[in-house]
Amino acid sequence: MAANPPALTVRRNFPRPDPALVDRFREAVTGAVADANGRRGALSWQVRQITKAARFCGVALTVRTRARDNLAPYAALGFARKGDVLVVAANAYDEASVAGDVLLGMARNAGIVALVTDGMVRDVEGLDAVGIPVFARGLTPNAPHRDGPGAIGEPVTLGGVIVHPGDIVVGDANGVVVVSREAAGDVATALADVAAREAKMDGWVRDGVVVPPWMEETLAKLGVTHLD
Numbered sequence: 001m002a003a004n005p006p007a008l009t010v011r012r013n014f015p016r017p018d019p020a021l022v023d024r025f026r027e028a029v030t031g032a033v034a035d036a037n038g039r040r041g042a043l044s045w046q047v048r049q050i051t052k053a054a055r056f057c058g059v060a061l062t063v064r065t066r067a068r069d070n071l072a073p074y075a076a077l078g079f080a081r082k083g084d085v086l087v088v089a090a091n092a093y094d095e096a097s098v099a100g101d102v103l104l105g106m107a108r109n110a111g112i113v114a115l116v117t118d119g120m121v122r123d124v125e126g127l128d129a130v131g132i133p134v135f136a137r138g139l140t141p142n143a144p145h146r147d148g149p150g151a152i153g154e155p156v157t158l159g160g161v162i163v164h165p166g167d168i169v170v171g172d173a174n175g176v177v178v179v180s181r182e183a184a185g186d187v188a189t190a191l192a193d194v195a196a197r198e199a200k201m202d203g204w205v206r207d208g209v210v211v212p213p214w215m216e217e218t219l220a221k222l223g224v225t226h227l228d
Contacts, residue, residue: 114134115133
C-alpha cells in the first residue's frame with residue numbers, strides 16, 4: 001500500500017534580500033514601485049484592502065494551500081521572520097476563509113507585517129484590532145479545515161503575478177506590488193528617477209498646465225488624423 005503523501009512541503013531556507021535593500025522601498029507608494037518595476041508587478045484588483053490598515057513593506061513568505069484549508073498558513077508562522085509578508089495562494093477560492101483574526105494575531109506575534117491572499121478572510125473587526133494590513137479577495141464567515149496538503153517557501157501565483165519566497169512586497173490603499181528579489185536593487189535605484197518625474201509633473205499641475213508638454217512631439221511622431 002502506498003504511503004499517504006505528506007500534509008506539508010516546506011522550504012525553510014530560501015534566499016532573502018538584504019534588509020537595507022528592503023528599507024529603500026518603505027516610503028515608496030505602490031504606483032511608484034510599479035513604475036520603477038517596468039510598469040508591472042501589481043496584483044489583480046481582486047486582491048484588495050480589507051482592513052483599515054493598508055501600508056506595508058516586507059519580504060514574501062509564500063504559502064500554497066488547497067481550497068477550504070489553512071493548515072499551511074498556520075504552519076508558516078513557525079518559519080516567519082520579523083518583517084515577513086504572509087503571501088497565501090488559495091487558487092482564488094471564495095467559499096471559505098483562509099485566515100481570521102486568531103491566525104493574524106499570531107502572525108503579528110511572529111513578526112509578520114501583512115497578509116496578502118487571493119482567498120477569503122473573516123472576522124474583520126478582529127482583523128482591524130490586530131492592526132496589520134490584510135489584502136484578500138473578500139470576506140466570508142465560513143471557516144476552513146486544517147488538513148493540508150500545502151506548501152511553504154515555494155513559488156506561488158496569485159492575482160496574476162508569480163511570487164517567489166524572498167521577493168519584496170509593498171502595499172497601500174492602491175493595491176499590492178511584488179518586486180522580484182533579483183531585480184530589487186535595480187528597481188530601488190529607479191525609484192529616484194520615478195520620484196523626479198512625478199515632481200516634475202506635479203509642478204506642471206501647480207503651474208496651471210492643461211496639455212502635457214510632451215503631447216505635441218509625441219503626436220508628431222505617432223501621427224494623428226483630424227476629422228474636421
